[in-house]
Amino acid sequence: MLNYLATLLQTGLGGLAAYLAAHVLLCLLPAFFIAGALSALIPKEAITRFLGRDAPKWVSYPAAALGGFVLAVCSCTIMPLFAGIHKKGGGLGPAVTFLFVGPAVNVLAISFTGVQIGMDIALARIALAIVFGIVIGLLMAWFFRREDEAHNNATNRSQAFAQEARVPVRTWVFFLLLLAVLIAGTLPVGLLTDSHLTFTLPGTWAGAVQSWLDTIVPPNAALGVEGVSVHGVLLIGLLILIVGSAYLGLNRVDEGFNTWTYLSLGLIALTLVVAAFRVVPVEDGLRVGITGRLVAEVLLIAAVWRMATRSFERYQVQEWLWETWRFARQIIPLLLVGVFLAAMARAIIPADWVRAVAGSNTLWANLIGVLFGVFMYFPTLVEVPVAQTFLSLGMHRGPLLAYLLADPELSLQSILITNSVIGRKRTALYVVLVTIFSTISGLVFGWFVR
Amino acid sequence: MEIKILGTGCTKCRRLERLAREVAGELGVEATLTKVKDMAEIMAYDIISTPGLVIDEEVRAAGRIPQREEVAAWIRQAVGL
Numbered sequence: 001m002l003n004y005l006a007t008l009l010q011t012g013l014g015g016l017a018a019y020l021a022a023h024v025l026l027c028l029l030p031a032f033f034i035a036g037a038l039s040a041l042i043p044k045e046a047i048t049r050f051l052g053r054d055a056p057k058w059v060s061y062p063a064a065a066l067g068g069f070v071l072a073v074c075s076c077t078i079m080p081l082f083a084g085i086h087k088k089g090g091g092l093g094p095a096v097t098f099l100f101v102g103p104a105v106n107v108l109a110i111s112f113t114g115v116q117i118g119m120d121i122a123l124a125r126i127a128l129a130i131v132f133g134i135v136i137g138l139l140m141a142w143f144f145r146r147e148d149e150a151h152n153n154a155t156n157r158s159q160a161f162a163q164e165a166r167v168p169v170r171t172w173v174f175f176l177l178l179l180a181v182l183i184a185g186t187l188p189v190g191l192l193t194d195s196h197l198t199f200t201l202p203g204t205w206a207g208a209v210q211s212w213l214d215t216i217v218p219p220n221a222a223l224g225v226e227g228v229s230v231h232g233v234l235l236i237g238l239l240i241l242i243v244g245s246a247y248l249g250l251n252r253v254d255e256g257f258n259t260w261t262y263l264s265l266g267l268i269a270l271t272l273v274v275a276a277f278r279v280v281p282v283e284d285g286l287r288v289g290i291t292g293r294l295v296a297e298v299l300l301i302a303a304v305w306r307m308a309t310r311s312f313e314r315y316q317v318q319e320w321l322w323e324t325w326r327f328a329r330q331i332i333p334l335l336l337v338g339v340f341l342a343a344m345a346r347a348i349i350p351a352d353w354v355r356a357v358a359g360s361n362t363l364w365a366n367l368i369g370v371l372f373g374v375f376m377y378f379p380t381l382v383e384v385p386v387a388q389t390f391l392s393l394g395m396h397r398g399p400l401l402a403y404l405l406a407d408p409e410l411s412l413q414s415i416l417i418t419n420s421v422i423g424r425k426r427t428a429l430y431v432v433l434v435t436i437f438s439t440i441s442g443l444v445f446g447w448f449v450r
Numbered sequence: 451m452e453i454k455i456l457g458t459g460c461t462k463c464r465r466l467e468r469l470a471r472e473v474a475g476e477l478g479v480e481a482t483l484t485k486v487k488d489m490a491e492i493m494a495y496d497i498i499s500t501p502g503l504v505i506d507e508e509v510r511a512a513g514r515i516p517q518r519e520e521v522a523a524w525i526r527q528a529v530g531l
Binding site for chain 2: 043044045048071077079080081083084085087088089159160161254315319326330420421
């Protein structure tokens with residue numbers, strides 16, 4: 001019994017440590033900064049002006065899908081915009097497209113899925129969410145076309161959609177730079193992952209520390225649990241320092257910079273750079289490799305820093321950092337708990353069950369994936385470690401995609417909120433359509449990847 | 451003077467509320483601050499994204515947190531300073 005509990009804890013800790021040390025850093029840290037920048041630097045009017053009542057369909061539906069990607073990083077922006085587009089703007093169709101695309105295709109969810117589960121699933125998630133978002137929107141608008149017309153005639157024309165705003169070129173360049181930091185840190189190509197220069201830090205301690213780490217958090221290939229490396233411990237230490245300094249430096253960054261702000265930003269940059277080294281413990285020390293990734297990260301972070309200080313107003317930078325911190329504080333604590341529990345679940349759930357229910361790409365398995373997504377409400381991003389757990393237990397990638405599409409779209413909570421905005425009849429049809437299309441998506445994707 | 455903060459209660463709305471309260475205090479303007487959290491009531495104003503700032507029933511900002519100086523200018527204008 002005690003042994004069993006120890007194994008559970010070790011699996012959970014192993015999963016958590018591997019997340020923090022191995023993959024997450026170079027992916028999630030930049031992703032949060034991108035999400036913050038989208039929220040702070042893109043005026044909403046740049047997109048909402050395409051979502052008014054007079055916009056033609058071929059403009060408003062794609063704009064609604066794009067709006068889901070750009071504007072919908074958190075639910076407190078989604079619901080007012082959804083209600084606004086429905087009541088005063090383009091109507092039910094574009095509103096539904098916006099509602100569908102937002103949670104599935106934000107930058108955090110996509111980059112995280114890509115790094116943790118695979119680029120195939122991440123790209124399928126983007127493409128299918130956009131296509132089906134538009135199709136579901138069009139179908140909803142068609143089913144309720146009469147009521148929509150009456151509703152249109154009854155409500156006043158809104159000025160809110162007439163406001164225009166442009167996104168300046170420097171903001172686009174800034175986004176490209178941030179995106180490049182994310183891509184350079186995660187893309188698995190030789191140019192980036194190969195070490196171009198290696199040296200060995202002498203000392204026998206490294207091997208001893210590594211074998212000690214292996215006894216505390218033993219790697220378990222059967223359960224997909226990676227161990228923790230010396231490198232990983234260093235990174236986790238840096239992360240803890242970031243949390244402390246960011247709390248003091250970024251929590252009130254909207255009111256001004258202080259020493260802690262610079263310290264935490266410096267630590268974040270340092271952590272990204274340290275994570276890009278390749279570190280392997282050898283018999284007489286640590287072999288350290290300068291990777292292409294390292295060079296790219298150093299150059300890109302320097303460029304981002306320079307641009308943030310030179311090309312933007314101080315209040316814009318403050319706003320950007322504050323939004324980034326807000327997302328991180330809102331999402332990361334729940335994510336860590338989710339990762340720990342999802343890793344522990346690997347040791348509890350028998351792989352036979354998962355394989356029996358969703359091991360192959362059948363209609364039934366895909367539907368189960370969708371229904372599981374509806375009835376389990378996981379906080380933002382936690383669907384990804386959960387999906388990874390199922391993958392390591394033998395779930396087929398088809399049903400996995402079906403689950404990943406449905407989970408953020410259709411939780412009982414979001415169904416209730418949608419119900420309060422568009423009413424029971426429309427919500428029911430929406431839920432049915434999302435269920436059908438998510439199931440079909442998984443099935444079709446499953447055929448392709450086999 | 452009446453200041454309303456439109457928003458369902460996210461961090462941004464709380465920040466806007468704090469900002470409005472502070473600016474009104476600095477200017478020495480007597481203001482009642484109301485938080486409007488009901489979605490239907492929010493949508494009754496001509497806005498599509500929150501947080502929204504309404505001063506004496508006029509929408510001044512929506513979907514963003516305005517800068518301190520902007521808020522000060524609106525409040526001054528509303529009381530005729």
